[in-house]
Amino acid sequence: MRESLEQFFAEKFTTNEKEIFDVIKYFRPVKAKKDEILVKSGNVCRDFFFIGKGCLKAFLFSSS
Numbered sequence: 001m002r003e004s005l006e007q008f009f010a011e012k013f014t015t016n017e018k019e020i021f022d023v024i025k026y027f028r029p030v031k032a033k034k035d036e037i038l039v040k041s042g043n044v045c046r047d048f049f050f051i052g053k054g055c056l057k058a059f060l061f062s063s064s
Contacts, residue, residue, distance in 0.1 A: 001029050002024065005027060009024070027048075027050065041061065
């Protein structure tokens with residue numbers, strides 16, 4: 001996962017290896033199972049997710 005995250009930052013941003021390392025050190029691997037809910041309704045998401053393999057479904061519910 002780390003290599004694909006490094007590659008993503010290197011391709012998307014003009015930066016050096018030290019700056020990439022400084023950002024990547026705040027990421028930690030998380031394995032999610034199929035259909036697992038990462039953030040439950042009513043909760044505030046306080047994380048960033050980088051999808052290294054697979055896909056992610058996102059839903060937004062509005063009360064209006």
